[in-house]
Amino acid sequence: MNFTLLKELFAGFLRTRHLARHFRRLALLDTLAQTGVSREVPPALTQTLVSAATAETDALLQQLDSHADGLSEAQAEAVRARVGLNEVDHEKPLPWWLHLWLSYRNPFNLLLTLLAAISYLTDDMEATVVIGTMVVLSTLLRFWQEAKANKAADALKAMVGNTATVIRRDPSADAAPIFERYYGAHIHVKAARRVEVPIKELVPGDVIVLSAGDMIPADCRVLTAKDLFVAQAAMTGESMPVEKFATQRDAKAINPLELDDILFMGTNVVSGSATAVVLATGNHTYFGALASRVTATDRAPTAFQSGVNKVSWLLIRFMFVMAPLVLFINGFTKGDWMEALLFALSIAVGLTPEMLPMIVTSTLAKGAVVLSRRKVIVKRLDAIQNFGAMDVLCTDKTGTLTQDKIFLARHVDVWGEESDEVLAMAYLNSYYQTGLKNLLDVAVLEHVEVHQELNPVRNFRKVDEIPFDFNRRRMSVVVSEREDHHELITKGAIEEILAVCTHVRHGDAIEPLTPELLNRIREVTAELNEEGLRVVAVAAKEVPPSKETYGVADESELTLIGYVAFLDPPKESTAPAIKALAEHGVTVKVLTGDNELVTAKICREVGLDQQGVLLGSDIERMSDKVLAEAVESHNVFAKLTPAHKERIVRLLKANGHVVGFMGDGINDAPALRTADIGISVDTAVDIAKEAADIILLEKSLMVLEEGVLEGRRTFANMLKYIKMTASSNFGNVFSVLVASAFIPFLPMLPMHLLVQNLLYDISQIAIPFDNVDEELLKQPQRWQPGDIGRFMVFFGPISSVFDITTYAMMWFVFSANTPEEQTLFQSGWFIVGLLTQTLIVHMIRTPKIPFIQSRAATPLLVMTAVIMAIGIFLPMGPLAHYFKLQALPPLYFVFLPLILLAYMGLTQAMKGIYFRRYGWQ
Incomplete structure (x- = not known):
């Protein structure tokens, strides 16, 4: 990560600290506490808080083995040894070996590893090296990019520490009356002192002193209070500060968030002062219970992960059908089963888009670098493509659409x-x-x-x-x-x-x-x-x-x-961002804990046309089936609990949408994790940032549009590789099947297939840097395995037409029709196969006319030219004998341009037919 980005990250976390010590989220109208939250924590915790709220002060302190003057240092250490540090088990970083394994584990990498092992056992070292290199590069690239982002964020977060003011009791104060009784002298002992203690070292029973701007470091019961107002917005979505007292006024209150004398970890003091006794720390707090619930739930597979897996298995199933066919046809027609096996294995390698993991990872990594320059931290690379596929963005209101300033x-x-x-x-x-x-x-x-x-x-x-x-x-x-x-x-x-x-x-x-x-x-x-x-x-x-x-x-x-x-006015960037998202096919839905009047006003201010308002109380009465229909026809949801937000996001996903969710409070965390892409800001609570996939270091929402477009560029470039590889591989295998049935020798040696495949793969390295037509960025894009299969069958046979033409040319024009002349035959097809396979990149990267209406990026043009030159040089140069190739006669190079031009012309004509019938994703 560059130094500038590092500084921005650090500044973001410092802003987090500053704002946490002041107002978190204040809005317009006093809003009811969201009682739905309490149902998300264990009933035993709720009962404990309610009991502590109504207990007499002396009885409560005695129950906690504490004192009005707090704990002594020795007592605090003993309790800490028993209950542990005051830390919530958020989503902990993965150990490096597990992260490396997850970076490696995908269907293609596993298949390629199997093929590399088989190649090694059959002494095919060229194939072993080529395949192994692809696997190692793709795995390490993903591991390095994700580890770098996570390490930078964790290191910067660790720089920010907070302390709490604790009253520590001198244990000698208890002994003073005994000394006076025996020695008749008054002994002055300072009974208590105030000390600053790191928040993580607080323990139940500690008596803390709070003043305006302090964060509440644990769940506490108020002992004394003077004009104490606490902002609970991060916990409840509540707009205005609530006043806290030293006594519980309503003895019938059963919702912890309605208790007058209970303070919650994660909230902060707006004004006034107080002393309070710590009731619970770490995971045993109300905040900890919610955080544990969020992080304990495995993430649902995102649209990106599901799409990659479907495409992977489509191509793998295709390989498992075609490779055995090649094996049996060559075995029966040629009689050499070992050679047929090696050739079938080479076909399997050729059919496998081994560059897919590397292309996907490098394309995503390039997108992450682009967004980092726009002060957007990408925590999970998959989120880049999900940005592009997103067609519904659900967003919180307060502090997200609005400025957080009255x-x-x-x-x-x-x-x-x-x-x-x-x-x-x-x-x-x-x-x-x-x-x-x-x-x-x-x-x-x-x-x-x-x-x-x-x-x-x-x-x-x-x-x-x-x-x-x-x-x-x-x-x-x-x-x-x-x-x-x-x-x-x-x-x-x-x-x-x-x-x-x-x-x-x-x-x-x-x-x-x-x-x-x-x-x-x-x-x-x-x-x-x-x-x-x-x-x-x-x-x-x-x-x-x-x-x-x-x-x-x-x-x-x-x-x-x-x-x-x-x-609470909207951000200046909100209206243009919503308009830009709408123009790019993304529907915005507002999910908020605030009331419908405030929400309606904000929606009008930002130009979001209301298509119906649904309240949390309405959602409570709806079945999943009814709500699944309602989420389609409504775009404003008010007075929601965290459970409501999560449910809405889940049902939108079930309806087939790729859903993004943007929020910054703990009440947003469940929805952030459920969404295909969770978006938060650097001033969000920690648990929201951990649940998010994308963190904005600046509050401008225009970066959302940039993220969407970058995601679509990323996806379009990944799709280019898959379409090109799938269609050309299908054509090659079809050509091999035809040749194997009619030609008395192998149309191409296993080594030729592997070298051709390696050169083709090298030419694809520049795809992540390719240009993308503006028309392809206008609508959400997602994985469509069925479309890829249709594309493969539609365009694959085109190359086979010219492969068979090349067979006929080599057979009849150049008399390469006997086993003795097979090297000439194989050399001729080697060049045509490689050049058509390399040119297909430019044909399929755009529905337009290549080189004229749409030109590839310079790196891709250069790589194409280099690989085509190498493809011609190998049979014609001094290395031909090593690769079992031979020089071709000059007449061959008269026919070669004609074959290539005819191939490109037919492909362009078929593109027009395909585009009119099926569109072009």
Whole structure:
């Protein structure tokens, strides 16, 4: 991996660390916790968390053998020895030998190894070396490319470490009362101290200190809390931070994600502070249970793997039919069964596209290098082709389609008209509050022009604050304007603000809040909600400057001023990326845990036409059969659990689609693994990155289109080799069968077949660098074994026509019709066979006219010319005797161009017929 890419990788992981210590995923509307997640963890773990949430603090600490001042170092070490490190067993790197075996293991490599062994046992060293070289090169190339990418990612991830602040108790503190009793002297012992401990060294019973920006390092029970708000988006898909307390308020809660005093590994503190006791670490955490479930499941075979296997077995079955036929025909007609066996073995080698593993791997590796320059890390080479075959892209919304940044979209009066006064009031409220400053406040405070106009430092003085809480769902500040009067400004959820309002401001007039006005207000706010905006109401009232302390009771008889509405805007690259994907035959479907109103708004913003919205509650009631139909007719799925996402992806695959999934949270991990191609970003949670096949180091979605096109180029070049090899091999074998039946000697020696095959294979090395016609990139491409078989039978016999023509020419024109003249016959067919087999590359690489309408890349043109020159040189040069060939008469080279031109003309004509009837993949 080059140095520039290494730096980008490192920067990506540093950004991961930075964002993990701040806001992970905040969106517009408060969303219900996704209760479906809890069903994906063991019931015993759920019960343990619920019990810990409702237990008395002293009883819980005693149960954990802990203390309010934490564990001593010795106690922590003892527990660590018993329970292990605080690490989740994510997908661990394979040992090198297992990775090497998996790189080697495919049908062709196994078959080629068998053929190499047979060649070795029959003393055919040329064949042994040729076949063995192909196997070794293809295996090592795949092993090296994948190992290099994985090693770089692992090394960079290891550079990023986090610590937790732990309270460590001095064991001598327990002995202090005993010393005082015996010696009558007061002994000062510092009972506890705060230390920074690597997160992996935490153990159950540790008491930790949390503050804004900290990651939650394990599953914990809150002991003390002050304005503690935690972002659980990575765990639940929930948009807004949730407040946590030191007690469980709802004793009937059974869903762990709804517990008020339980913190989960993988989440982070948005604001406030707390102390908490560690309940569980590593795989025993809620996060660990989900992660283990994801990684314990074997990946389903991808479309690429299934396609390669089908094509491989098609060609292998063909070989198993044709090679015995050649053996028996030559054995019976020539009488030399050993020579017939060697010839049949050479035919088997010739029929086997031994370069396929190497061509596939080198083509994929070239695609990975191209994408790495675009800051895309390819973890699994197969994902390159799946990119090209993908016809459905399922994507999460928050942080994937959107910027993960709240934007103040509207500030309007009660009737929905633009109002600067509403913005000014909201600004003062956000400016002077000291509690939770979420992204909504940040969005308001970004309006620096309001700050300049209001000049709050000079013109206002903060008097008091009534903090936000999730019962009232509102907060207030009281300011004094030039010491003339006090202004109580409140902002919060619509219904909660309306509950304390008695009047409405309409322009300069203030009107009583009547039932008619209330209905109209609800119509206005509903319209804003339908636009996908989170609406926050702003109200105020003037009070005499008679007191300095205010409380919740003062939030009464307010006047509704208007609303501020917020949007999590889509990335700039989202709309053009979706359009580009649609133009290339890829359907985009949105799968999100957020609600349908927000999702609908984002879809409109990015130009995604809705074809029906399906909610998680609807999916719960559907059978697989009904849902399989619904996933085809709907493209927006909202309020989903991880299980819903995985199920949708699985059913789309079952319907015959090649499915990509893009997400960044742990709730996306199951779907990422189920998809043919999992795509994530470098700021995703670790388990999502591990489940993904592709990681974007930049958040621009336009790289998806580039990936699709690169995947299609890769596939088109692989398909060229398979089509060329399959059709030419079929033609050669057909020609051999005809020759074996009528000619009293072998039409070509085993050595000739192997040398011809080796030269042809060398000419194909440049295929991964070949150009691809733009028309072939417009639609998804996938393996179609049936099409390859039809192509092979359609074009194979064309070469046989000219092979038989060459037989006739050598037999009648050059009198090579006796066993004594077989070397001349074999030399003549050797050149024609090699040249036609090499030229077929240019004929079949495109449906257009080669060299005129579509020209191959320079490396392929050069390789073709070199191999054709070598093919002519071998019989005509000083090495001819070594290869059992001989020089051909000058008249032969008069006929040779005619044969080649006629071959190319007939092939082009047949291409037109084939293209009109079957198309051209």
